[in-house]
Amino acid sequence: MEIEFAKLHGLGNDFVMIDDRAGELALSPDEVRALCDRHFGIGADGVILVRPPVGEGHAGYMHYVNADGTLAQMCGNGVRCFAKFLVDRGIAPSGPEGGELVADTLAGPRPIAFTVDGEGLLAEATVDMGEPVLDPAAVPVGAAPDATSPEGAPYVGELVLDTPWAPLTFCCVSMGNPHAVCFIDDFDALPDALFPDSLDKRLATLDVDAVGAFVEAHPAFPEKTNVEFAHAGDDAIAMRVFERGCGETLACGTGACATAVAASLTGRAGRTSTVRLRGGDLRIRWDDDGHVRMTGPAAQSFSGTVTIDRAR
């Protein structure tokens, strides 16, 4: 079977995108893994199927699958790419300066405002990511709340997990999908084993692959979790992410939102932050209406045709 695809990314978090507005394409986990394979396939952090909308007047439904073939509720970088896919192909209307659309996702509808460049192609998008979910049962995280947000919502602000390297503390927030955010305030206080390839202890040298994989699968997280490691500086929050179902990626939109919320809740930042990821910056605002709004770019790398061999 021959399938047309486009490869898009948000700050290096990359996706194979397929127009499935007919809603007829069912990819098996093996097929998703093959498409995402960086050596034998197209290579990506996930696959996005562009499906028909669920809500009246909405632009489409983003069906998101991680590189390991597992379904995820939401993808922040992906939903900006989703908007770009629709706008650049004229599937969603745009004015000379940009426009608005609503993307349906497994986590619910996400309104998006976007700007376009001189050729009418989507340049940047601000996504209404909804309210962060703090209730431990809904994140989900199997721990009792230990803090209360300014709005009176109980949440898990300091979950201490014993890891093989050191006890690490996590703030647990869902943006439709689960996140566990570990703030590192003092790198020198961490054991050398967390920085196996360097004597220089900083976010860039942290063993994100090993610690991330351990925490992702920790029994405290019944649906597994995305794992963020962050350091709040004066002008930005630096963050690296180990994504559930994928591993370390260059950026994670929902992760940046969860980290900005966690930084605000724990007094490390205000309600507006720049989150500095390996692939670039996202601007995050936790507005007075309780919604988190994320602004960042989306880009297309290439497009092509791929053969899926179902005969084997």
Ligand SMILES: N[C@@H](CCC[C@H](N)C(=O)O)C(=O)O
């Ligand atoms: N990269 C995404 C998140 C993708 C889903 C995640 N790995 C999960 O399983 O929840 C983003 O930009 O938010």
